[in-house]
Structure formats: structure tokens, C-alpha cells
Amino acid sequence: MAKAKPSKPGTPPLTISRPEMLVAGSDREFRRLVHGLFGFLGLHEAVRAGHAARIGLAGIEYTVLIAIRHLAAEEGDVSVNRVAAHLHLSGTFVTTVTNKLLKRGLIHKRPHPRDRRRVRLDVSDAGRALLAELAPVQRQVNDVQFECLSAAEFRALIGMVERLIESSERAVRLQSYFASGGTGTEPRAAAPRKRKARSPA
Numbered sequence: 001m002a003k004a005k006p007s008k009p010g011t012p013p014l015t016i017s018r019p020e021m022l023v024a025g026s027d028r029e030f031r032r033l034v035h036g037l038f039g040f041l042g043l044h045e046a047v048r049a050g051h052a053a054r055i056g057l058a059g060i061e062y063t064v065l066i067a068i069r070h071l072a073a074e075e076g077d078v079s080v081n082r083v084a085a086h087l088h089l090s091g092t093f094v095t096t097v098t099n100k101l102l103k104r105g106l107i108h109k110r111p112h113p114r115d116r117r118r119v120r121l122d123v124s125d126a127g128r129a130l131l132a133e134l135a136p137v138q139r140q141v142n143d144v145q146f147e148c149l150s151a152a153e154f155r156a157l158i159g160m161v162e163r164l165i166e167s168s169e170r171a172v173r174l175q176s177y178f179a180s181g182g183t184g185t186e187p188r189a190a191a192p193r194k195r196k197a198r199s200p201a
Helices: 028-054 061-075 079-085 091-103 127-146 150-177
Strands: 106-111 119-123
Touching: 028 061, 028 091, 028 127, 061 079, 061 119, 079 091, 079 119, 091 106, 091 127, 119 127
Parallel strands: none
Antiparallel strands: 106 119
16 A cells, blocks of 8 residues: 655645545545545435435335335345345344334235244335335436436446445444554455456346
């Protein structure tokens, strides 16, 4: 990793040292990216909250409900762990949310037919009705939010977000390592994982 150049008097210290992210030795464009992502995520959270409020749910309840709906349609069997992995959340947290949805009658939890230790999740008729009610407005809002992307940009963005999630998970592990008193270089626990080769899309 390249060493950060000494800051000029009055200049903030560099917040990243990767040469790919520095422009003329400055991290200004990197800060612009990070602050832009912060703004986008805040606005997207507002959009999500609006979708959820329209059908009387909290944001995370709506997200888990629609995730179950789509995963069930694509894969059939949906477990708590599958939803947790899909949304990058803990299984314990997803269990708490699904229990709330279950109490409201929006999902079903049934024993797996071949493995009684597992639970299958599915959206109930009431839950499907709520998502169907939301869909016309949801489509219009989502169309406007992502209208700036071309088809190629959309596909590229999906890949970039997936890679950023992976590297961000490593960054969180590294931050925890430093917080617990670790020093020096990146620990093995935060090192890059070998990526499986993927067939061309």
C-alpha cells in the first residue's frame, strides 16, 4: 500500500492512501464519493420508509417482507438464514422481524417437509395483498429514483455494490481488530477471500 504524503500545514490528513483513489495526491474526490454515498443512502432510506409507511409497516419490516416474497418466487424454500444472507443481516435480527410479521398475519412459518429442524417462510395472502397494493406507486417512485442509469450502468452497479459489501465487511472486521488493541497490518480474519470464478453473464 502506498504511503500517504505528509499533509501541508492546514491541510486535513489523507483519509485513504490507495493510489487509485487519490487525484493529484488529494483525497478530495474520495471524500466526495463517500459523502455522496451518505447522501444517497439517506435518500434511499427515506424512499424505503415511504414505501413501508404506505402499507403500515416499518422500513425493515417492509424490506424483509418483500425479500421473502421475491426469494420464495425465485427459489421456493426460504429460511431465516437465507433472508439474513440476502439482506446482509444477522439471523437473530431477521428472526425478530419475521416474528413481528407473523403476528400481523403477513407471513407463514411452516416446518420444512424434509427437515423438521428447519422453518420455511412464505408471504401470506394478506402480505401479498399489501405488496400488490403498494406496487403501482412503488414502480413510479423507483423508476424516477433510478432513471439516471443505463442498462449497462445498472448491471455494472450491481457488481460494484456486491464487491463494496464484501470489502466493507472486511473493513468492519479490521476496525474491530484495531478497537480491540490490534496493531500493524491487516489481520488474517480481515484479509480478502478468494473469489469463486463466475461464468460470463
